[in-house]
Amino acid sequence: MEAAILKDRENQIFIKEQSQGEIACEKSSLAGSVSQRACVFCGSRVVLYPVADALHIVHGPIGCASFTWDIRGSLSSGPELHRLSFSTDLREMDVIQGGEKKLERAITELGELHKPSAVFVYATCIAGIIGDDIAAVCKRTAEKLGVPVLPVHSEGFKGTKKDGYKAACDALAKIVGTGDISGIPKVSINILGEFNLAGEAWMIEDYYRRMGVEVVSVMTGDGRIGKISKAHGVSLNVVQCSGSLTYLAEHMEEKYGIPYIRVSYFGIEDQSRALYDVADFFSFNPELRTKAEEIVREEISVIMPRIQYYREKLAGKKAAVYVGGAFKAFSLIKALRLIDMSVVIAGSQTGNKNDYKQLEELCDPGTVILDDSNPLELSRFVLEKKADLFIGGVKERPIAYKLGIGFCDHNHERKIALAGYEGMINFYKEVYSSVMSPVWKFAPRNNRRKSHE
Amino acid sequence: MLLRHTPKEVKDRKALTINPAKTCQPIGAMYAALGIHGCLPHSHGSQGCCSYHRSTLTRHYKEPVMAGTSSFTEGASVFGGQSNLLQSFNNLFSIYDPDIVAVHTTCLSETIGDDVSQITQKAIDEGKIPAGKHVIYASTPSYVGSHVTGFSNMCASIAKYFPEKQDYELDQVNILPGWVEPSDMREIKRLMSEMHVPFVMFPDTSGVLDAPQTGFHQFYPKGGASVPDLKRSGASSFTFALGKFSSEAAGEELRKKCDVPYEVMEVPIGINATDRFLMKVSEVSGCPVPESINDERGRVVDIITDMQQYLHGKKVALFGDPDILIPLTEFLLAMDMKPVHIVSGTPGKYFMERMKEIMGDDFETGNVKNGPRADMFLLHQWIKNEPVDLIIGNTYGKYIARDENIPFVRMGFPILDRIGHSYFPVTGYAGAMRILDKMLGAIMDQMDREAPEEKFELVM
Numbered sequence: 001m002e003a004a005i006l007k008d009r010e011n012q013i014f015i016k017e018q019s020q021g022e023i024a025c026e027k028s029s030l031a032g033s034v035s036q037r038a039c040v041f042c043g044s045r046v047v048l049y050p051v052a053d054a055l056h057i058v059h060g061p062i063g064c065a066s067f068t069w070d071i072r073g074s075l076s077s078g079p080e081l082h083r084l085s086f087s088t089d090l091r092e093m094d095v096i097q098g099g100e101k102k103l104e105r106a107i108t109e110l111g112e113l114h115k116p117s118a119v120f121v122y123a124t125c126i127a128g129i130i131g132d133d134i135a136a137v138c139k140r141t142a143e144k145l146g147v148p149v150l151p152v153h154s155e156g157f158k159g160t161k162k163d164g165y166k167a168a169c170d171a172l173a174k175i176v177g178t179g180d181i182s183g184i185p186k187v188s189i190n191i192l193g194e195f196n197l198a199g200e201a202w203m204i205e206d207y208y209r210r211m212g213v214e215v216v217s218v219m220t221g222d223g224r225i226g227k228i229s230k231a232h233g234v235s236l237n238v239v240q241c242s243g244s245l246t247y248l249a250e251h252m253e254e255k256y257g258i259p260y261i262r263v264s265y266f267g268i269e270d271q272s273r274a275l276y277d278v279a280d281f282f283s284f285n286p287e288l289r290t291k292a293e294e295i296v297r298e299e300i301s302v303i304m305p306r307i308q309y310y311r312e313k314l315a316g317k318k319a320a321v322y323v324g325g326a327f328k329a330f331s332l333i334k335a336l337r338l339i340d341m342s343v344v345i346a347g348s349q350t351g352n353k354n355d356y357k358q359l360e361e362l363c364d365p366g367t368v369i370l371d372d373s374n375p376l377e378l379s380r381f382v383l384e385k386k387a388d389l390f391i392g393g394v395k396e397r398p399i400a401y402k403l404g405i406g407f408c409d410h411n412h413e414r415k416i417a418l419a420g421y422e423g424m425i426n427f428y429k430e431v432y433s434s435v436m437s438p439v440w441k442f443a444p445r446n447n448r449r450k451s452h453e
Numbered sequence: 454m455l456l457r458h459t460p461k462e463v464k465d466r467k468a469l470t471i472n473p474a475k476t477c478q479p480i481g482a483m484y485a486a487l488g489i490h491g492c493l494p495h496s497h498g499s500q501g502c503c504s505y506h507r508s509t510l511t512r513h514y515k516e517p518v519m520a521g522t523s524s525f526t527e528g529a530s531v532f533g534g535q536s537n538l539l540q541s542f543n544n545l546f547s548i549y550d551p552d553i554v555a556v557h558t559t560c561l562s563e564t565i566g567d568d569v570s571q572i573t574q575k576a577i578d579e580g581k582i583p584a585g586k587h588v589i590y591a592s593t594p595s596y597v598g599s600h601v602t603g604f605s606n607m608c609a610s611i612a613k614y615f616p617e618k619q620d621y622e623l624d625q626v627n628i629l630p631g632w633v634e635p636s637d638m639r640e641i642k643r644l645m646s647e648m649h650v651p652f653v654m655f656p657d658t659s660g661v662l663d664a665p666q667t668g669f670h671q672f673y674p675k676g677g678a679s680v681p682d683l684k685r686s687g688a689s690s691f692t693f694a695l696g697k698f699s700s701e702a703a704g705e706e707l708r709k710k711c712d713v714p715y716e717v718m719e720v721p722i723g724i725n726a727t728d729r730f731l732m733k734v735s736e737v738s739g740c741p742v743p744e745s746i747n748d749e750r751g752r753v754v755d756i757i758t759d760m761q762q763y764l765h766g767k768k769v770a771l772f773g774d775p776d777i778l779i780p781l782t783e784f785l786l787a788m789d790m791k792p793v794h795i796v797s798g799t800p801g802k803y804f805m806e807r808m809k810e811i812m813g814d815d816f817e818t819g820n821v822k823n824g825p826r827a828d829m830f831l832l833h834q835w836i837k838n839e840p841v842d843l844i845i846g847n848t849y850g851k852y853i854a855r856d857e858n859i860p861f862v863r864m865g866f867p868i869l870d871r872i873g874h875s876y877f878p879v880t881g882y883a884g885a886m887r888i889l890d891k892m893l894g895a896i897m898d899q900m901d902r903e904a905p906e907e908k909f910e911l912v913m
């Protein structure tokens with residue numbers, strides 16, 4: 001079937017140096033479109049999920065909890081309470097009579113069973129609509145259990161994933177500031193917006209440690225309530241530019257006077273910058289900069305020859321990038337450029353005006369820039385632009401494969417670390433194995449193309 | 454030890470579910486709708502649910518799963534979702550060009566009380582549904598039943614909408630396969646062809662969720678029950694509604710609307726249930742069961758004969774959907790195995806009644822539970838108290854299997870970490886062979902792995 005474009009979506013598609021004006025964005029999705037977006041609850045859940053010694057109770061009907069059960073692969077070096085699925089499993093009677101009693105019981109029963117360091121209670125759409133006073137229940141049970149019980153106001157319909165990030169930050173903000181900060185050195189940071197997928201937080205923490213910087217907490221990768229409670233003791237917040245924890249950084253700046261910088265751990269350039277920027281912040285100690293340079297030199301000398309190999313194989317290939325946040329797209333474009341691959345489609349689910357401006361500057365002429373796209377548009381442009389690789393999330397994977405092109409997961413389904421220097425090699429390796437897979441030779445579309453030549 | 458948090462002592466829980474053995478209605482409705490050719494499921498609610506349901510089906514089938522969403526905002530959840538749905542129809546038909554839009558509700562639209570049938574009527578009246586196109590809908594509040602209920606509700610809607618009553622009878626039967634895999638639907642169709650029995654099957658996800666790689670992304674793959682077939686189903690002589698939980702409602706709708714008599718039968722898993730199904734098909738159609746199928750049956754019996762020493766007395770824990778668990782339990786018992794712990798998150802009294810019938814004395818000594826708090830946490834506790842030799846269930850069983858070092862066979866929904874379920878059936882005699890192969894493989898692999906050096910042998 002011919003892929004048309006929804007009239008109302010026309011201005012959410014922008015082709016560099018061909019389209020007029022600017023791209024429209026930050027709109028709620030059109031009713032009736034097959035959007036790839038999720039909900040507020042989803043945003044909160046992914047941010048708080050990795051806090052491993054807390055209970056995560058989903059207050060709502062069973063689906064919301066069962067679909068988010070252990071789907072993120074955020075590694076923990078200790079407890080793994082976060083990987084279980086707790087739900088109040090609201091039934092019809094609860095919807096009619098209210099679910100507060102059930103929630104209170106659930107928190108109490110679970111609190112006694114698992115002795116968690118804290119409890120997060122997620123409000124889903126239904127909890128919001130039936131008007132349960134979750135905050136009050138949390139307050140009562142916190143007293144009973146003697147640990148923080150925090151409401152996360154993540155009713156799905158109240159916005160997008162981004163609003164969920166904010167709700168999660170609000171909950172975290174209540175833990176920050178409650179711990180003892182004596183003994184935390186001046187050269188110390190928190191890493192924000194890093195979720196330890198495939199152990200990435202461990203790699204990054206290690207770089208900083210080698211520089212002589214103490215990492216007090218990572219939020220929320222391999223997270224512990226105890227560490228988060230001390231987070232206000234640092235001199236600097238380093239925010240991974242996923243955007244998800246920026247609210248918390250802003251809050252901490254306001255309340256505790258802790259400045260923050262934005263970094264990205266993806267790509268050689270950005271990863272190195274992330275180390276230098278921290279070193280420069282602590283300029284009273286020039287040793288840090290020297291150490292950082294040493295680390296960068298060392299790491300790059302190890303990976304460069306290997307990157308050369310992938311560049312030779314992959315130069316000239318074209319990629320389509322469609323990811324959640326726009327920042328991810330920036331890093332990906334740069335990383336692909338390093339091996340002489342070009343990006344022909346770049347899009348995000350939740351970018352804002354500024355993001356898209358930056359994206360446009362970064363892209364080559366003719367690149368299709370998309371906001372809140374859908375499978376029809378995506379597959380149409382992939383064919384039109386003859387992309388060899390798609391970078392996206394779980395719902396895009398089978399589409400790419402059906403089109404007969406390579407795929408790389410840059411969302412939470414991946415099992416290998418993409419951050420840091422080692423991550424770069426992992427990334428190129430994955431791109432290589434997927435794009436160059438012999439299976440594409442069997443794809444009927446490619447066969448057909450051959451016989452026409 | 455991921456599940457180190459599970460204590461052995463079973464305490465009565467009142468208010469919470471830990472590691473559910475079920476999920477919510479809309480995903481079942483979405484799956485059923487995908488079994489109609491040219492049908493686009495549409496989720497009436499906020500984006501999150503739809504996105505989760507699509508992701509989970511995508512992970513299970515490794516196939517693109519399309520569905521629209523009404524994209525509720527705060528406004529819609531206060532003032533109702535009528536305008537969202539009307540706009541959705543506009544957009545869905547103009548851009549994705551489906552033949553059918555299958556709307557299902559979510560908790561949210563149910564709770565605020567959107568009347569989808571009234572809104573749909575309004576859309577028809579206002580000419581928003583193009584000529585020749587169809588809109589069907591099912592009410593699927595997630596706080597009632599489970600994903601199986603949602604599947605059943607959508608099947609019932611299909612049966613309510615399409616079949617046309619005729620005063621003549623066609624030489625064909627209807628098959629409502631229940632919530633099984635595309636491979637199972639394919640297998641049941643093969644059996645019918647082998648018997649030369651004309652049939653209409655719906656929903657039919659074969660060809661949709663096991664579509665071949667073509668180099669193109671087809672929004673509507675070639676599989677699925679067609680609208681003409683669905684219409685004709687009203688003139689069939691009989692309906693086989695497989696699985697009480699997933700198909701009875703649709704069978705009843707067909708009877709009410711078109712006077713097609715029906716019988717609820719168990720999903721043909723294992724020897725007994727397959728025997729009963731084929732005998733009944735033969736009786737209704739007048740077509741005998743051919744030698745080729747008898748041979749298949751004979752091969753199953755032969756495998757069991759050969760391997761019975763490895764099956765005898767093996768204790769099994771199982772969990773999943775009732776329509777699958779019922780015949781599976783019967784099959785295990787027929788092989789002299791001992792199903793000792795059984796949970797199903799899906800509520801419904803019939804499950805316990807039927808299990809009691811099948812299990813006899815074993816029911817009293819075993820642990821069987823469904824409905825609220827029949828979850829994986831409880832199953833794990835039971836296993837801790839009485840260990841088993843084998844676990845059968847969906848992917849979520851892998852945690853228990855690993856922690857307790859128990860052989861594990863994946864069967865049910867969802868299976869997120871393996872392939873096979875959409876390509877190889879568990880139904881019919883062919884399916885029985887596959888179940889045997891998987892069980893024996895799992896049990897014997899463990900024996901090999903753990904045998905002391907001196908007892909490790911070439912031939913088992």
Ligand code: SF4
Pocket residue numbers: 060061062063064065067124125126477478479501502503505559560561595
């Ligand atoms: S809100 Fe309801 S329909 Fe949506 S995922 Fe949760 S349980 Fe399922």
Ligand code: SF4
Pocket residue numbers: 039040041042060064123124125126154155156157499500501502503505560561
């Ligand atoms: S939109 Fe609402 S009901 Fe659906 S998954 Fe999100 S919180 Fe749950």
